[in-house]
Amino acid sequence: MEEKRTLWGEFSKGLITTNPLFVLMVGLCSALAISTRVESCIFMGLAVIFVLTCSNVIISLIRNFIPDQIRIPIYIVVIASFVTIVDLTLKTIPAVYERLGVWIPLIVVNCIILARAEGYASDAKVSHAAMDGLGIGVGYTSVLLIMSVFRELFGSGKIVIFNKTLINLGIKNMPVILILFPGAFITYALLSALLAWYQERKTTIEISRELPEGLPEGAYAYETLRQSGRSSAPPVETKEQ
Amino acid sequence: MNEGWRFFLLFFGSALVANILLIRFIALCPFFGVSNSLETSLGMSISVIFVMVMASSVSWVAWNYVLEPLHVGEFLYIPTFILIIASLVQFVEMVIKKSSPPLYRAMGIYLPLITTNCAVLAAATESVKPGFFTKLNIAYSYGFIESVVYTLGVAVGFSLVLIIFAALRERLDMAPVPKYFKGIPIAFITAALFSLAFMGFAGMFSL
Numbered sequence: 001m002e003e004k005r006t007l008w009g010e011f012s013k014g015l016i017t018t019n020p021l022f023v024l025m026v027g028l029c030s031a032l033a034i035s036t037r038v039e040s041c042i043f044m045g046l047a048v049i050f051v052l053t054c055s056n057v058i059i060s061l062i063r064n065f066i067p068d069q070i071r072i073p074i075y076i077v078v079i080a081s082f083v084t085i086v087d088l089t090l091k092t093i094p095a096v097y098e099r100l101g102v103w104i105p106l107i108v109v110n111c112i113i114l115a116r117a118e119g120y121a122s123d124a125k126v127s128h129a130a131m132d133g134l135g136i137g138v139g140y141t142s143v144l145l146i147m148s149v150f151r152e153l154f155g156s157g158k159i160v161i162f163n164k165t166l167i168n169l170g171i172k173n174m175p176v177i178l179i180l181f182p183g184a185f186i187t188y189a190l191l192s193a194l195l196a197w198y199q200e201r202k203t204t205i206e207i208s209r210e211l212p213e214g215l216p217e218g219a220y221a222y223e224t225l226r227q228s229g230r231s232s233a234p235p236v237e238t239k240e241q
Numbered sequence: 242m243n244e245g246w247r248f249f250l251l252f253f254g255s256a257l258v259a260n261i262l263l264i265r266f267i268a269l270c271p272f273f274g275v276s277n278s279l280e281t282s283l284g285m286s287i288s289v290i291f292v293m294v295m296a297s298s299v300s301w302v303a304w305n306y307v308l309e310p311l312h313v314g315e316f317l318y319i320p321t322f323i324l325i326i327a328s329l330v331q332f333v334e335m336v337i338k339k340s341s342p343p344l345y346r347a348m349g350i351y352l353p354l355i356t357t358n359c360a361v362l363a364a365a366t367e368s369v370k371p372g373f374f375t376k377l378n379i380a381y382s383y384g385f386i387e388s389v390v391y392t393l394g395v396a397v398g399f400s401l402v403l404i405i406f407a408a409l410r411e412r413l414d415m416a417p418v419p420k421y422f423k424g425i426p427i428a429f430i431t432a433a434l435f436s437l438a439f440m441g442f443a444g445m446f447s448l
Contacts, residue, residue: 033266080320185433
């Protein structure tokens with residue numbers, strides 16, 4: 001039971017507490033470039049989940065045999081092999097491959113994967129590393145999906161997946177800018193501001209309840225504490241929570 | 242269209258029309274990471290131009306004289322290129338450290354970061370391996386000089402935007418910004434406006 005709970009913890013922290021895109025700020029490039037269409041996001045998300053989980057497992061398996069000095073090249077070779085598998089697999093679907101283009105080989109240098117290999121899988125149990133990879137991958141994919149649904153729906157007025165129209169607003173003259181390049185930046189900025197608002201609200205409530213027992217890990221805890229310290233004193237009206 | 246004009250178009254096309262940061266979103270992590278101050282972004286820009294051009298040239302040689310003749314390019318190009326970049330960065334770091342300490346002090350800390358800079362791998366892959374080249378409407382035949390000119394354009398475009406953006410962000414720190422937009426969100430909004438401006442180049446060169 002205990003084991004199960006920690007595994008779930010490893011998985012779920014990737015969704016919000018250490019979400020790769022908003023909290024760790026890694027892997028932005030692909031997220032912004034690909035989120036113009038929901039369909040490409042699904043494939044990209046699957047590719048990243050696959051590569052992240054597999055490379056986490058392999059690195060965690062061989063972590064005791066890797067000499068410390070050359071660990072980064074070894075990680076990169078492990079990651080590159082899995083990316084090659086994805087590359088050759090996706091090539092069988094030409095329409096998707098053409099749209100994702102150079103982003104498939106670029107998964108190798110996607111900071112999410114190297115950051116998890118170096119920062120987590122290099123000293124974690126295999127099962128934990130696998131769950132961490134899955135969690136971070138799903139966190140990445142969910143943000144990708146949120147962004148792409150927003151951009152495709154409001155940018156073009158409809159969502160098309162595998163040549164099937166799922167939602168059609170039926171409105172002409174949608175703000176095309178959301179599909180174009182600036183739209184990616186704007187969408188990310190809005191989501192990130194929304195998250196800042198949500199987190200501050202959450203922290204002020206938590207602080208007014210006294211500091212929680214187990215602090216969330218690392219940089220995140222430091223950041224929230226610092227943020228709440230900088231903003232004015234915890235509001236009194238949230239005390240009844 | 243003569244050769245010189247074509248190279249000119251290739252250079253400006255890759256630097257401005259298909260700007261790697263604002264139009265194609267490659268290498269955003271170092272973009273938002275080091276654009277805090279003008280000085281660091283200058284150091285980063287010089288290092289990126291240098292490493293990128295070298296990486297593309299070496300990758301070109303590896304692709305055309307090793308991978309392609311042996312017919313292993315399709316499935317070995319990713320590990321090969323990334324290892325070329327990683328070892329090149331190490332090599333450049335050692336050479337600079339020995340030969341020019343002042344330059345090392347200026348560039349040193351950015352060199353390891355460049356290994357995971359996706360722009361380097363992207364430029365190397367696009368300019369060397371057929372099938373990824375950006376739609377620039379320019380005849381491109383994967384020659385050596387073409388690949389160097391293209392990479393140089395990409396690197397110059399990267400540096401230009403990085404330096405301008407760093408200057409903008411230094412001003413942004415003092416600007417009155419809505420509370421929840423402070424820091425990263427407002428930087429992204431700025432980048433959006435910046436990107437909108439760069440879209441204008443597409444019409445200017447009518448490539």
